[in-house]
Amino acid sequence: MDTFQALAQGFASALTVPHLAWALTGVTLGTAVGVLPGIGPALTVALLLPVTFTLDPVSAFIMFGGIYYGAMYGGSTTSILINTPGETASIVTAIDGHMMARQGRASAALATAAVGSFVAGTLATIALTFSAPVMASFALRFGPAEYFALMVVAFTTVTVLLGASLVRGLMSLFLGLALGLIGIDPLTGDARFSFGIPQLLDGIDVMILVIGLFAVGETLYQAWRHGRDEEHVIALHDFSGMTRDDWRRSWKPWLRGTAVGFPLGVLPCGGSEIPTFMSYMIEKRLSPHPEEFGRGAIEGVAGPEAANNAATAGVLVPLLTLGLPSSATAAVMLTAFQQYGLQPGPLLFTARPDLVWTLIASLYIGNVMLLVLNLPLVRVWARLMLIPRSLLFGGILVLASLGAYSLNRSLLDLGLLYAVGALGCTMRIHIIPLAPAVLGLILGPMAEQHFRRAVAISEGDYLVFLSRPLSATLLVVSVIVLLAPLLLRQRAVAPASDRRHDPP
Amino acid sequence: MVIERMALSAKDGQDGTVDEAYDGSDRVLAMLRRRRTLPLVLIALTWATAADAQPLYQHLRIVAPAAPGGGWDQTARAMQQVLQAEGIVRTSSVENIPGAAGTIGLSRFINVERGQGDVTMLSGLIMLGAVITHQSPVTLREVTPIARLLGEYEVIVVPVASPYRTLGELLDAFRERPESISWGGGSAGGTDQILAGLVADAVGVSPRRVNYIAFSGGGESMAAILGGQVTAGINGLAEFAPQIAAGAVRVLAISSAERLEDVDAPTLREQGVDVVLENWRSLVGPPGMSAADRQKLENAVEAMVASDAWRETLTRFRWNDRYLAGEPFARFVADEEARVVSILEKLGTGGGPASSGPGLGRYPMFVIAGLVLTAMAFTVSTFRSRPVATRQQLRDAGRAPLAQPDETRAGRRAMGWIALAVLLNIVLIERAGFILASIPLFWLTSRAFDARHPWRDAILAVSLSVGAYLVFARLLQISLPAGLLARWI
Numbered sequence: 001m002d003t004f005q006a007l008a009q010g011f012a013s014a015l016t017v018p019h020l021a022w023a024l025t026g027v028t029l030g031t032a033v034g035v036l037p038g039i040g041p042a043l044t045v046a047l048l049l050p051v052t053f054t055l056d057p058v059s060a061f062i063m064f065g066g067i068y069y070g071a072m073y074g075g076s077t078t079s080i081l082i083n084t085p086g087e088t089a090s091i092v093t094a095i096d097g098h099m100m101a102r103q104g105r106a107s108a109a110l111a112t113a114a115v116g117s118f119v120a121g122t123l124a125t126i127a128l129t130f131s132a133p134v135m136a137s138f139a140l141r142f143g144p145a146e147y148f149a150l151m152v153v154a155f156t157t158v159t160v161l162l163g164a165s166l167v168r169g170l171m172s173l174f175l176g177l178a179l180g181l182i183g184i185d186p187l188t189g190d191a192r193f194s195f196g197i198p199q200l201l202d203g204i205d206v207m208i209l210v211i212g213l214f215a216v217g218e219t220l221y222q223a224w225r226h227g228r229d230e231e232h233v234i235a236l237h238d239f240s241g242m243t244r245d246d247w248r249r250s251w252k253p254w255l256r257g258t259a260v261g262f263p264l265g266v267l268p269c270g271g272s273e274i275p276t277f278m279s280y281m282i283e284k285r286l287s288p289h290p291e292e293f294g295r296g297a298i299e300g301v302a303g304p305e306a307a308n309n310a311a312t313a314g315v316l317v318p319l320l321t322l323g324l325p326s327s328a329t330a331a332v333m334l335t336a337f338q339q340y341g342l343q344p345g346p347l348l349f350t351a352r353p354d355l356v357w358t359l360i361a362s363l364y365i366g367n368v369m370l371l372v373l374n375l376p377l378v379r380v381w382a383r384l385m386l387i388p389r390s391l392l393f394g395g396i397l398v399l400a401s402l403g404a405y406s407l408n409r410s411l412l413d414l415g416l417l418y419a420v421g422a423l424g425c426t427m428r429i430h431i432i433p434l435a436p437a438v439l440g441l442i443l444g445p446m447a448e449q450h451f452r453r454a455v456a457i458s459e460g461d462y463l464v465f466l467s468r469p470l471s472a473t474l475l476v477v478s479v480i481v482l483l484a485p486l487l488l489r490q491r492a493v494a495p496a497s498d499r500r501h502d503p504p
Numbered sequence: 505m506v507i508e509r510m511a512l513s514a515k516d517g518q519d520g521t522v523d524e525a526y527d528g529s530d531r532v533l534a535m536l537r538r539r540r541t542l543p544l545v546l547i548a549l550t551w552a553t554a555a556d557a558q559p560l561y562q563h564l565r566i567v568a569p570a571a572p573g574g575g576w577d578q579t580a581r582a583m584q585q586v587l588q589a590e591g592i593v594r595t596s597s598v599e600n601i602p603g604a605a606g607t608i609g610l611s612r613f614i615n616v617e618r619g620q621g622d623v624t625m626l627s628g629l630i631m632l633g634a635v636i637t638h639q640s641p642v643t644l645r646e647v648t649p650i651a652r653l654l655g656e657y658e659v660i661v662v663p664v665a666s667p668y669r670t671l672g673e674l675l676d677a678f679r680e681r682p683e684s685i686s687w688g689g690g691s692a693g694g695t696d697q698i699l700a701g702l703v704a705d706a707v708g709v710s711p712r713r714v715n716y717i718a719f720s721g722g723g724e725s726m727a728a729i730l731g732g733q734v735t736a737g738i739n740g741l742a743e744f745a746p747q748i749a750a751g752a753v754r755v756l757a758i759s760s761a762e763r764l765e766d767v768d769a770p771t772l773r774e775q776g777v778d779v780v781l782e783n784w785r786s787l788v789g790p791p792g793m794s795a796a797d798r799q800k801l802e803n804a805v806e807a808m809v810a811s812d813a814w815r816e817t818l819t820r821f822r823w824n825d826r827y828l829a830g831e832p833f834a835r836f837v838a839d840e841e842a843r844v845v846s847i848l849e850k851l852g853t854g855g856g857p858a859s860s861g862p863g864l865g866r867y868p869m870f871v872i873a874g875l876v877l878t879a880m881a882f883t884v885s886t887f888r889s890r891p892v893a894t895r896q897q898l899r900d901a902g903r904a905p906l907a908q909p910d911e912t913r914a915g916r917r918a919m920g921w922i923a924l925a926v927l928l929n930i931v932l933i934e935r936a937g938f939i940l941a942s943i944p945l946f947w948l949t950s951r952a953f954d955a956r957h958p959w960r961d962a963i964l965a966v967s968l969s970v971g972a973y974l975v976f977a978r979l980l981q982i983s984l985p986a987g988l989l990a991r992w993i
Contacts, residue, residue, distance in 0.1 A: 046572035140731030171878035189692030202603035345746030390953035394946035
C-alpha cells in the first residue's frame with residue numbers, strides 16, 4: 001500500500017509540464033544516440049552533465065532515465081534497416097531484423113521492436129517498483145563462480161547462431177575469443193598480445209568489432225558482389241506495420257524476453273548483451289519453425305528487443321537500492337547523483353523518496369512517450385530502405401567512421417574498423433556467420449576473469465563451481481540446453497520426417 | 505589598464521581557435537603572441553581572483569583519462585562545473601580517453617597536445633602505478649606538473665556477517681595462512697592493491713602471497729564485498745560511504761594518519777600497522793608548455809581551489825583538500841613514485857619476474873589452439889568438397905555464384921574505389937579534419953556503386969559531412985578533429 005501511495009505521489013510530481021518536457025527531451029535524445037553506432041547513452045549523459053548543473057536534480061534524472069530507455073529503442077533501428085547495430089545490445093536484432101527488412105518487412109520488424117520495448121520496459125519498471133530490494137539482495141548472491149556458470153549458459157546460445165556449418169561457426173567463435181585475449185590481463189595487470197601498442201592495452205572495443213563486421217563488412221561485401229549478381233532486395237511494399245499474424249507471433253517472445261532480461265539486468269556484472277543472446281536462443285528453441293531463424297523470423301526481433309529494454313530497467317535496481325553501478329550509463333548517473341550531493345544506496349529511498357519515486361514514475365511516462373514517438377516514426381525510418389544503395393553505403397561509412405573514431409579518439413581504432421570490415425567481408429564471402437565472433441569477444445574475457453576469480457577465492461579448488469548451489473544449477477541448465485535438442489530430435493525423428501516436407 | 509584587459513581577452517579568443525586546429529604555422533604565431541603578452545597575463549592574474557574578473561580562458565579542455573563515471577571523470581566534471589560557475593573559464597569541455605588505468609590517455613596527451621596552452625589532464629596515484637604495472641612507454645616525467653588537487657582515503661571493510669570483528673582478528677588469520685583471506689578491490693596495480701601490499705609488508709607477510717582479487721570497476725568489487733564473495737574489501741572511502749552509513753559493511757580500518765570525524769573507525773596505525781595511504785589526484789599540462797601558459801593554468805587552478813564552490817564540491821564528494829603546487833608538488837610526485845615502485849615490485853604485478861615467464865596461461869593456449877584447429881578444418885573442408893560448398897552457397901545466396909570475367913572485374917573495381925576512400929579517410933581525418941575526410945569517403949563510395957550523378961553526390965557528400973559535424977561536434981560536444989573547414993562554420 002505504501003508503495004502505491006509513494007508511486008502516486010511520484011506520478012503527481014512527474015506529470016507536471018516541465019518534468020514532462022524533460023522526459024520528452026530525454027527520450028528524443030536517447031533515441032537519436034541509440035540510432036547512431038558507437039555513440040551510446042553513457043557518453044550522452046556524461047556530455048549533458050554540465051548542461052544539467054543548472055537544473056534541479058529531479059528534472060535532470062527524468063531526462064537521464066529517458067535517454068537510457070530511448071537508446072535501447074533507437075539501437076534496433078539501424079540494426080534492422082542497415083544491418084548496423086546502434087548499441088551492442090542490438091546485435092542479435094540485426095540477424096533476423098535485417099533479413100525481414102530485405103524482404104520488404106522493415107516496418108513490421110521496427111514495429112515489433114518498438115512495441116516489444118514498450119511492453120518490456122513497462123513490465124520491468126513495474127518489477128522495479130515492487131521488487132527492487134528483493135531482487136537486489138538476490139543479485140548479491142552471485143559471486144564469480146555463479147557468473148562463470150552464467151557465462152557458460154550464455155555460451156550455449158552459440159549453438160543457435162552457428163549457421164549452416166559447425167566448423168564455420170566454431171571458427172567464428174574462436175576468432176572472437178582470440179580477439180578478446182588482446183589487452184591487459186585484468187587480474188594481474190600484464191599486457192597480453194598488445195604487440196607493444198599502447199592503444200591495444202585495453203583490448204579491442206566490442207563496438208569496433210560490431211561496426212566493422214556488420215556495417216563496413218556489409219558495404220565491402222556488396223561492393224564485392226557488385227556487377228556479379230545484384231542482390232535481390234525486395235522493395236518496401238508494406239508500410240502498415242504488424243499484421244495480425246505478426247502480433248500473434250510476437251506477444252509471447254515479448255513476455256519471455258522481459259522475463260530473461262530483467263533479472264539479468266539486475267546482476268551487477270550481467271550486461272545487456274547476454275540477455276538478448278539468451279532470448280534469441282529461447283525463441284529459436286521454442287519456435288515450431290526454427291528453420292525461419294536467420295531468414296527473417298519476427299520472434300528473433302521481438303524477444304531480444306524486449307530483453308534489452310527489460311535489462312535496462314534491471315540495471316536501475318542495484319543503482320537505486322545499493323548504489324551499485326552495473327553499466328557505464330549507470331556509473332555516469334551515479335556521478336550525477338553525487339553532483340547533486342545525493343548518495344544512491346540503501347538510504348536513498350528514505351533520504352529522497354520524492355526523487356526516487358518521481359524518477360520511477362517518469363520511467364513509466366517515458367515508455368509511453370517512446371512508443372508514441374517511435375510508432376509513427378517507423379514509417380519514416382522504413383523509407384530509408386528506398387535510398388539508392390550508392391548513397392546509403394556512403395552514408396553508412398561516414399557514420400561508421402564517426403562512431404569508431406569518437407569512441408577513443410584514436411586513429412588506430414579507425415584503422416582497426418576498416419581492417420575488421422575487410423575481415424567481415426571475407427567471412428561473408430565464405431559464409432562464416434558473424435554473430436559468434438561478437439559473442440566470443442563479449443563473453444570470452446568475462447568468462448575467463450570470473451573463472452580465475454572463483455578459483456583464486458576458493459584457493460585453487462575447481463569444484464567450487466559444483467559445490468555452490470546456484471552455480472551448479474546454472475551449469476545443469478547449460479547442459480540441458482545443449483543436450484535437449486539432440487534428445488528431442490532423436491525421439492521425434494520418425495514423426496518429424498513427414499512434417500519436414502511441408503514447412504508451415 | 506582597460507585596453508590591456510581587452511587585448512588579453514582578444515588574445516584568449518584567438519588561442520581557442522588556434523589550438524583547435526592542428527596547424528603548425530598558426531601555433532608558432534600563437535607562441536610569439538603569448539611571449540609578447542606575458543606581462544598582460546601577469547596583470548590579468550591579479551584580477552582572476554576578483555569576483556567580476558574576465559575569464560582566464562575562453563575555452564579550457566580537460567582530459568579525463570578514463571571512461572565516463574570513474575574517479576577522474578568525476579573530478580574533471582566537478583572542475584568543469586566550478587571553473588564555469590566561478591567565471592574562471594568561459595566554457596570548458598571534458599574529453600574522455602579511457603584505457604589501461606590512464607596510461608592510454610597519458611600517451612595520447614603527450615603525443616597530440618604537445619605545446620598546447622588550453623588543455624589539462626587529470627592524473628594521480630593510480631596513473632603512477634599503472635605506468636609501472638603496464639610498462640608504459642611514456643611516463644609522468646614527460647608532462648608538465650601543475651598541482652595536486654585532492655585526496656581520498658582507503659578503507660578496509662568486511663561484510664556485516666563476517667566473523668572478523670577487528671583488523672587484528674583479520675590479520676591474525678592472514679598471518680597464519682595468507683591465501684585463505686581474499687581481498688577484493690579495484691584493478692590490478694591500483695591504489696587498492698597497493699594498500700593490500702603495504703599492509704602485508706607491514707605485518708611481515710610477503711606481499712606476493714596476498715590473494716588479491718582484482719575487479720574491474722568500483723561497482724563490481726562493491727557487489728562482491730556486499731555479497732560476502734570475498735573475505736575483505738579495500739576501496740575508496742567515498743565509494744563506500746553510503747554502505748557504511750547504512751550499516752551494510754563493517755569498517756575495520758581507515759588508511760588516514762589520524763581518525764576522521766565522520767567515520768567511526770580506527771586508523772591502520774592505531775592498530776599497529778604502520779601504513780598511511782591516500783589516493784591523490786592531480787592536474788598536469790602537456791609537455792613543452794610555455795612558461796606563460798603554465799603560469800596561466802596554475803593561476804586558474806589556484807583561483808578554482810580558493811573558491812567556495814570548490815570547497816562545497818570537496819565536501820559533497822568527501823574529497824580531502826590536498827592542493828599543492830609548484831616545486832613541492834614535483835618533489836611529492838618523485839617521493840610517491842619511489843614508494844609505489846618498491847611496493848609494486850614486492851607485489852609482482854605487471855612486468856615482474858613471476859609474469860614474464862614463457863607460459864601464456866592455459867586459457868589463451870586453448871583459444872589459440874581452437875582457432876588454429878577450426879581454421880584448419882575449414883580449409884580442409886572447403887578444399888575437399890568444393891561442389892558441396894558451392895551448393896551451400898547456392899542455397900544461402902539464392903543464386904549461382906559462378907562469375908563471368910567482366911563481372912569479377914566490376915566487383916574488383918568497386919572494391920578498389922572503396923579501398924581508396926578508406927585510405928584517404930584514415931590519412932585525412934586527423935590532418936584535415938572530420939569534414940574534409942568524410943566528403944571523399946562518401947563520394948568515392950557512391951562511385952563504387954556506379955552512382956550516375958557525380959555532382960549531386962558531391963553536394964550530398966558536403967552536406968552530410970557538414971551536417972554530421974555540426975550535430976556531433978557542436979550540438980553534442982563530441983570532439984571530432986575540426987580541421988580547416990570547421991573554423992569557418
